[in-house]
Amino acid sequence: MNNKHLLLGDEAVALGAIHAGLSGVYAYPGTPSTEITEFIQAHPLAEERNIHRHWSTNEKTAMEAALGMSYMGKRAMVCMKHVGMNVAADAFVNSAMTGTNGGLIVVAADDPSMHSSQNEQDSRFYGKFAMIPVFEPSSQQEAYNMMNDAFSFSEHYKVPVLMRLVTRMAHSRAVVETGAVREMNKMSFPSNPGDWVLMPAVARKRNVKLIGQQVDFLNESEKSIYNKYVDGKDHSLGIIACGIAYNYVMEHFKDGCPYPVLKISQYPLPVGLIRRLADECDSLLVLEDGQPVVEEMIRGVLDSGKVIKGRLTGEVPRTGELTPDNIISAMGLKDEEVYPPCELVVPRPPALCQGCGHRDMYAALNEVVREYENSRVFSDIGCYTLGFLPPYRAIHSVVDMGASITMAKGAADAGQFPSVAVIGDSTFTHSGMTGLLDAVNENSNITILISDNLTTGMTGGQDSAGTGRLEQICQGIGVAPEHIRVVVPLPKNMEEMKQVIREEIEYKGVSVIIPRRECIQTARRHNKQK
Amino acid sequence: MRTDIILSGVGGQGILSIATIIGSAAINEGLYIKQAEVHGMSQRGGDVQSNLRISSDPIASDLIPLGKVDIIISLEPMEALRYLPYLNKEGWIITNTVPFVNIPNYPDQEKLMEQIKNLKHSVAIDVDAIAKSVASPRAANIVLLGAASPFLGIETDKIEDGIRRVFERKGEAVVEMNLKAFQAGLKYAQESLNK
Structure with missing residues (x-):
């Protein structure tokens, strides 16, 4: 086998x-x-x-x-x-x-x-x-x-x-x-x-x-077999390498690292091994992907006076993932001369797919909110987050799963009008429903667009928990049935969509508009299977 | 042997199929392999890349250091140049010449091609046209793989076996179409080397 x-x-x-x-x-x-x-x-x-x-x-x-x-x-x-x-x-x-x-x-x-x-x-x-x-x-x-x-x-x-x-x-x-x-x-x-x-x-x-x-x-x-102390000849430096940082160290030393290396892949931090490394080496370098968790901890473990280098002291960048390149100078190695970046190259940001329903939703929403002097659109986590970028520039916040509805509510509480939330179907069932209940209980003056593509799109099209039941869910939470409006986001329906959005913004209470059209990526897959 | 490769393009162009085929050939040869990809938001019309390392010795890092890449294989000319600082001074760029213009400030195409031709080693090939004429537009990425195949450090017939394994379940016609595309790319690269 x-x-x-x-x-x-x-x-x-x-x-x-x-x-x-x-x-x-x-x-x-x-x-x-x-x-x-x-x-x-x-x-x-x-x-x-x-x-x-x-x-x-x-x-x-x-x-x-x-x-x-x-x-x-x-x-x-x-x-x-x-x-x-x-x-x-x-x-x-x-x-x-x-x-x-x-x-x-x-x-x-x-x-x-x-x-x-x-x-x-x-x-x-x-x-x-x-x-x-x-x-x-x-x-x-x-x-x-x-x-x-x-x-x-x-x-x-x-x-x-x-x-x-x-x-x-x-x-x-x-x-x-x-x-x-x-x-x-x-x-x-x-x-x-x-x-x-x-x-x-x-x-x-x-x-x-x-x-x-x-x-x-x-x-x-x-x-632990996952925590490994590998001795080296040169004790001027000892390296603590957590998880994949170990690979980035070894990338530079094909014939073995000259410095003692303590590889850490199991926590709590093996303080005995760390003390040993500290006792045997003049200084320490901590390499860990993410935040300086270990570096901060060992500053508390060891006696003062030991030089400890890492993200907190600037030898390793304070933010961003580790790479084989950004640890080079910390290990006392020299950067090699490489081609400079090509000046012709410009950024190519991600964009909503051509033909995506979120596009039509934003096109309609943008036209309506422009009719007001100071509209605010609170959005959420998903493909539609890309509505922040040109050509739409449609949204004013993205914070955490579900925050669009509750932030729109808080803004409305403060006096904002129109206060609009844009959230996807999967994010709505993930963490939007409880916030909707808060809004219903206070009859907050907000307009919520649940842009329903019948899937969890950004991660590649997984099942979405509320598919087929969004109107029922909203009604069950207490949104008035006449203010739950379903539209099909297509260019040909632009006038109808605008009219619905306009009416619901003007309604003084909680309204939910559901622009619903299948994600074009999953639709393509479904068509192939047929 | 050791070959460090960056595959680049725009989300949806099919760089990961190229990686899968090279990976399959490498494993069959008993080589070590590491391949880092970026999934998620960056897929949608944005730039995408994958670091692919194959070697007869164990590989430490999943990411290739600056200046260490042997080949940049790109389905898009500007995306080929995005990773220039990673290319070693003796390295090769094998790139499609057809730009994917989905941004308003796309650079001057002639200047882009000039920059690529000024490099020590490059093969610039219109994989879209070749794919269309010998196989199907969908096989453009396999034409590019063919053009890159003389530089991979794996014999070309082993790569062809990889194509067979990867496309097997889609039927013999698809396998044949992709082999044709591969051969056309390979032929183009060989001719351009002999010039």
Whole structure:
């Protein structure tokens, strides 16, 4: 049997989980994490074993469902992009308090350099915050291998484990050699059922227990096969390289690094190994993708006086992902002379696809809001975020999933008119519905456009949780049926769309307009299948 | 052997199929491979690139350092030049000559082509026209792969095997069409080298 596969980091995580006896993956799509769940959805063994693999409405519902599966003794995984951790945070942090029964892995895919995100937050902070171990693979092979180890860790210590990826791990392919396929866990109730009721008396007890486990987690890190101390001849510098930063170091030293290198892929930080490196080297360089988490921590661990270089001291750029190039001078190497950038080359920003319904929606909306002196359009996360760029320049805010509706409400509360929200169908069901209820309860004077393309478009066309039921949902939340208006965003319907938008802006209350037309990318795929 | 490649173009042009075929050939040869891509928002009409590294020795970084790229394979001429600082001074640019103009300030095309021809090593080829004449416009990326194939460090018949494996499930006609496109690109590159 061929056990070598060319896999994305995301796919290595997915296959590692399946082979480790996964019973369910729970996720909301988000770059760069989407391919983990998609891989499981397409995998024959997942179908054979009936592994749960349906998309969740948002990261919080995903996290909670996975915790429920873990409660039943089965191995569960939750996948999300880094900002999804904010949505899941309540459930995530408290899952460390309940503890687990079946193994539970939370995969957070960070996006340093913000290739497709609104911030650079580092999920390792969340691991530390929740006081649970974090695994950070440096290669696709390690990502695969770690899944079974992390599940075993989770089941041994009865805690969830955080798996942290970054874009360059998630979206890079390499050959992975696969191992044995484990059976799925049988169903079992927790042996300590009282721990799962986080009333204060229980939570205090669990808190003490979790704090007590920290020393065990530390011991595991100190002896982990994923944390590796490689000695070097030149002790003027010691390098701490976290996750894929290790690869960028080794890229420059084909015959081995002259400096001692401590590779870190499992947290809590192995302080013993770090002390050893500090004792043996004159200065330290910390290389980590994302925020200076380790650098800040070791400044607290070590005695003062040791020179520690990294993102905080400017030897490594304070923002942006690491590359093989931006660590060169920190290691005392010289930049080679290269071709200068070509002056003819200009930026080519992404754009809404030709024929996309969001285009017609913005074309109509722009014409109507121009009839008012001071309109404001609050928007949201999705392809339609591109409405900020020319030719539309249609929106004034994009903050987090669902914020369009609530920000429009807050602006209306402050006296803004017209106050318009533009949100996609998937983002609406992810985090817009609760905000709509706030607006309905106060009869806020806002106009909401749910630009419905019947899919989660920006991440490549995954199922959208509310497809076919948006009017029902809005009506159920309390929007007056006569102010839920559906239009078809096409150039030929421009006058009708403008009229509907105009009428609903003039209505003093909550109105919802649903421009509905299938995403042209998924429509193309559906036509091919026919 | 070791070949470091940047594949570039505009979202939707098909650079990832080129990567898949080279990857398949490399694995079959028992080579190490790393291939970094960018997915997500950057796909939509924006610039896209993929770092592809193949080597007989283990590869450390998923990203190729500045000045270390051996070949830039580009489906679009301006996108070929976007990554110039990554190209080593002896490296090759193999690029489509047909611009993809979806921005108002697209640079002067003659100046672009002049810049490409001024490089030490380049092959500029109208893959759209060749694809249309020998196979199908959809095979433009495979014509480009053909033109790049003499520089990959993998024998061309091994790449052809890769094409067969990748397109197999789409039927023999699709395989044949792509092999034709590949051969046409290869022939063009060989002729331009002999000039």
